[in-house]
Amino acid sequence: MSTSPQNAYPPPAPVGRRTGVRANVFYGKPASAVTTFPARPVTEVVVPKVALDSISLSYKTTSGERLLALDNISLEVKPGEFLCIVGPSGCGKSTLLHLIAGLHPQTSGKVLVDGVPASGPGTDRILIFQELGLFPWLTVGGNVEFGLKMKNVAKAEREERVQYYLRLVHLSQFRDSYIHQLSGGMRQRVALARALATEPDVLLMDEPFAALDAQTRDLLHDELERIWAETGRTIIFVTHNVREAVRLGDRVALMTFRPGRVKQQFSVNLPRPRHMEQADVAHAAGEILGCLRDEINKSLEAEYADEKTR
Amino acid sequence: MKKLAKQVIFYSALLGVWVLLAKLRIWPPYLFPPPWGVGHALWDGFADHSFWIGIAVTMKRMLIGYSLSVALGMILGLAVSSNKFLEETLGGLLVSLQSLPSICWIPLAVLWFGLTEKAILFVVLMGSLLSVTIAMEDGRKQMPKIYGMAGRNLGASGFRLFWSVLLPASLPFIVNGMKQGWAFAWRSLIQAEMIFLSLGLGQLLMMGRDLSDMSQVMAVMVLIVILGYMVDGLIFRTMERRLQEKYGLAP
Numbered sequence: 001m002s003t004s005p006q007n008a009y010p011p012p013a014p015v016g017r018r019t020g021v022r023a024n025v026f027y028g029k030p031a032s033a034v035t036t037f038p039a040r041p042v043t044e045v046v047v048p049k050v051a052l053d054s055i056s057l058s059y060k061t062t063s064g065e066r067l068l069a070l071d072n073i074s075l076e077v078k079p080g081e082f083l084c085i086v087g088p089s090g091c092g093k094s095t096l097l098h099l100i101a102g103l104h105p106q107t108s109g110k111v112l113v114d115g116v117p118a119s120g121p122g123t124d125r126i127l128i129f130q131e132l133g134l135f136p137w138l139t140v141g142g143n144v145e146f147g148l149k150m151k152n153v154a155k156a157e158r159e160e161r162v163q164y165y166l167r168l169v170h171l172s173q174f175r176d177s178y179i180h181q182l183s184g185g186m187r188q189r190v191a192l193a194r195a196l197a198t199e200p201d202v203l204l205m206d207e208p209f210a211a212l213d214a215q216t217r218d219l220l221h222d223e224l225e226r227i228w229a230e231t232g233r234t235i236i237f238v239t240h241n242v243r244e245a246v247r248l249g250d251r252v253a254l255m256t257f258r259p260g261r262v263k264q265q266f267s268v269n270l271p272r273p274r275h276m277e278q279a280d281v282a283h284a285a286g287e288i289l290g291c292l293r294d295e296i297n298k299s300l301e302a303e304y305a306d307e308k309t310r
Numbered sequence: 311m312k313k314l315a316k317q318v319i320f321y322s323a324l325l326g327v328w329v330l331l332a333k334l335r336i337w338p339p340y341l342f343p344p345p346w347g348v349g350h351a352l353w354d355g356f357a358d359h360s361f362w363i364g365i366a367v368t369m370k371r372m373l374i375g376y377s378l379s380v381a382l383g384m385i386l387g388l389a390v391s392s393n394k395f396l397e398e399t400l401g402g403l404l405v406s407l408q409s410l411p412s413i414c415w416i417p418l419a420v421l422w423f424g425l426t427e428k429a430i431l432f433v434v435l436m437g438s439l440l441s442v443t444i445a446m447e448d449g450r451k452q453m454p455k456i457y458g459m460a461g462r463n464l465g466a467s468g469f470r471l472f473w474s475v476l477l478p479a480s481l482p483f484i485v486n487g488m489k490q491g492w493a494f495a496w497r498s499l500i501q502a503e504m505i506f507l508s509l510g511l512g513q514l515l516m517m518g519r520d521l522s523d524m525s526q527v528m529a530v531m532v533l534i535v536i537l538g539y540m541v542d543g544l545i546f547r548t549m550e551r552r553l554q555e556k557y558g559l560a561p
Contacts, residue, residue, distance in 0.1 A: 101463055103459050103462060103463060121462045121463050121465070122465075123464065123465040126463060126464065127463050129456060129459070129460060129463075131456050133456040133457060133459065133460030133463075134460075135457065135460070135475070135478070135479075136556050136557045136558060137478040137479075137481065137556070137557075146464055146466075146474075147464035147465055149474075150464055150465035150466045150470065150474075151465055178556060179558075180555060180556055180557075180558055194464070198464060198465065
């Protein structure tokens with residue numbers, strides 16, 4: 001957890017670090033009323049880092065029908081918060097991240113960053129894609145440097161930042177390797193370093209660890225938690241794995257299946273660092289999973305129905 | 311090593327059959343020359359420098375015509391793939407024109423340019439331009455969309471997005487287009503040389519025919535195959551394989 005002296009590059013000042021108050025998990029409240037226990041007096045009004053204001057998205061399917069993918073989603077994410085979004089496959093949670101990243105326009109509603117409506121992609125919000133999208137024609141170092149080049153950062157500073165962030169994800173020795181020479185877990189870390197290097201306020205992560213084996217995933221959870229604590233970024237993390245969401249998030253938002261809505265939100269106040277196998281993590285995940293079951297069943301039914309009509 | 315052994319056995323057997331057929335004298339030697347006859351013709355051709363000169367002239371034409379068609383084909387392919395109107399109009403025309411064997415352009419080439427170097431280059435260009443264009447266009451479409459999105463996400467846009475993301479991302483497809491273009495250009499050039507009868511490998515082949523010297527005809531055919539394979543099989547295929555490996559596209 002400690003910042004070793006070799007991490008020379010000055011990391012940005014943490015924003016809104018938590019107090020580490022030990023509290024019970026509290027879940028099962030409707031979306032409009034997120035409750036945290038024990039209740040803390042509200043002392044300041046914080047402008048949310050990211051606010052989704054009644055976001056809806058519909059599109060025409062190939063058969064000409066209009067399909068409502070996201071329905072009136074409103075969510076607020078505080079600076080420095082780690083929000084996990086959970087939902088069955090096909091609920092539009094990845095699409096939601098693409099909207100926040102500005103890679104896809106919403107049908108209606110607004111995405112606000114620091115209270116200002118955002119249009120189009122911006123380097124204040126970097127998305128780590130599920131498929132990563134690392135550039136195979138660049139080395140590891142080249143990939144991490146890419147966003148800095150696009151931001152016209154001076155060469156000396158680029159050099160410094162690439163070194164710093166490669167060290168942060170423990171890949172300094174692989175700077176000159178190409179992506180195809182790396183393992184899955186290493187690629188994941190390159191993607192993380194590439195996203196962090198541009199020093200975005202908000203990190204959007206789309207099921208980044210879904211394709212990894214359990215050991216690698218656990219390791220990356222620890223690293224992500226450490227990096228989050230060190231850099232104080234706001235993270236919105238999408239996953240279908242409820243336990244992963246509880247393991248990582250300050251808060252877990254549950255999405256419904258087609259159309260995607262925010263069904264419920266849960267505050268997770270378990271002490272950090274957490275582990276996937278911890279009893280209280282499993283317990284909280286179990287409760288959330290209970291609420292998710294209906295949605296998973298709906299998603300499975302829809303999938304099987306698709307199969308029949310084929 | 312095992313593959314090499316198989317190949318050695320296969321080619322020895324093929325040569326054996328050839329020798330056997332020649333020895334049986336089913337056809338007279340001037341119609342069906344034995345392997346050593348072809349070997350002799352190859353030796354003579356290189357000894358009197360005619361083959362060296364032929365190869366040099368053919369390769370020079372190839373280099374000019376092929377470079378021209380790659381450059382033009384890439385521009386055309388990019389234009390067609392990035393403009394909906396062009397794709398729906400010009401794109402269709404290009405695909406239908408590709409069914410035209412390049413030899414069909416020879417009468418026009420002769421009328422327009424006369425029996426000149428320009429006419430040969432025109433035929434080579436028409437023979438390979440379309441395949442490069444179409445391969446370029448397909449490549450742009452097949453390129454994984456994720457790279458463009460990742461680029462935009464990291465702050466690239468406009469020309470920089472094209473230059474630092476879209477272009478390198480479509481490189482494997484570009485090389486594929488170049489490879490196809492080469493194969494078409496090579497065939498077109500040999501055909502054109504056979505008809506124009508101006509120095510080159512195609513002309514050497516036709517000279518063998520006129521002299522009823524099948525050893526020379528076959529010697530030139532062997533040369534054409536070897537040269538074509540060297541560039542296509544060794545240079546392009548190696549480049550393509552390396553790229554596919556690097557880009558994670560290898561099967």
